[in-house]
Amino acid sequence: MERLANKKFFLFNFSLLIRVRITNVIMLILAMYISAIFLFNEKHNIIENLKNIKLHGIVFSSALSAMAGYIINHFYDQDKDKLYKPITSMLLQFINQKTALRLYIIFNFISLIIAALLSYRIFIFFLIYQFLIWFYSHKLSKIIFINNITSSILMIFPFLALFLFYENFSKYILYLAGFLFLIILIRDICKDLHSYKFDHLFNYSTIPNSLGIIPTKIYLDVLLFLLTILSICLTFEPHLQEIRLYYLLTGFLSFFIIIGIWFMRNKWIQIIILMIKFWIFLGTISLLFIDGNPLSLL
The missing domain is CATH 1.10.357.140 (UbiA prenyltransferase)
Incomplete structure (x- = not known):
């Protein structure tokens, strides 16, 4: 018992x-x-x-x-x-x-x-x-x-x-907030893209279910382009110089995903979602290296 x-x-x-x-x-x-x-x-x-x-x-x-x-x-x-x-x-x-x-x-x-x-x-x-x-x-x-x-x-x-x-109320903190918002928004839409068949079955009002796969990928490309531009801006932000490699790599990855997303099958979308989660975690840990930390990333 x-x-x-x-x-x-x-x-x-x-x-x-x-x-x-x-x-x-x-x-x-x-x-x-x-x-x-x-x-x-x-x-x-x-x-x-x-x-x-x-x-x-x-x-x-x-x-x-x-x-x-x-x-x-x-x-x-x-x-x-x-x-x-x-x-x-x-x-x-x-x-x-x-x-x-x-x-x-x-x-x-x-x-x-x-x-x-x-x-x-x-x-x-x-x-x-x-x-x-x-x-x-x-x-x-x-x-x-x-x-x-x-x-x-x-x-x-x-x-x-x-x-x-x-x-x-520093400017770079607002940039970081926008950066995090874009990454989370991209991940959220990728999740809708991955669960498209189930959302369609239950008639959920997601972008893929309501507008279709192609418009969703166009929308994702716009967000990824904005993320690329913002990442480049953060790369040159003086307050974040110790971790500028992270934002530079984010910019490169975003740019390649803009093209690659058109050739990806649904199972690859799940990998992107996991990558984004890991990238958010990596970005969080990278904050430990701001302002004079002895371990510099670049």
Whole structure:
């Protein structure tokens, strides 16, 4: 009996970690701490940053809100996911929908309590963030173009909290925000391209499903061209000179994908999606080398 209980407990927690996409949440936490210490705070004082209670509060409120967001997003997409991600959907069955929705409320509630203890402005910020996540899942995800743009904005929304907290309005940070937005938007559209057949089956309002494959690839080429130009601009940004190789390589890769995407089969799109995830991770780690770090990339 005890062995069965332990097995159920393990399967429940394992299912929960998959449902909240724990790897994405860990990446978010890592990215926020690295950005706060090496990007937004120009003094780069690690100890002083880690003593700041508000920073930890913002990071964990963001993580909890994101976890809740993944839960509610799966709630609306579960029918498609059963076909598109059968193995993942099977593993998620160890948590029923009522329990998942309770966890969604609990995560959001704890996030708001932490935010309220920090300041009423931070509380309002996360209240808006959580509402936008729900509104996206409930309504905006069904509107062509708006769904991809909103999803990409929500992915970088927690960094806006850091942007406002540190009040660092430097031009290069705005460029980096645009850079990250474009990469996430390209990845989001590639995901729609990869799941085209399933979106068509459930009549999802994605760009490939509504406009077709060729217009989608043209749209991707425009975004990739913009990413190429922005990457070149960041290559010559003085504040990022230690990591300019990363942006230079991004520019080259984007330029080649502009051409290559027309010759790629659907299975190769999945590889591009994985490459983009890795490239975002690499970009996050590269921030450690900003401003005089002994390990220079070029």
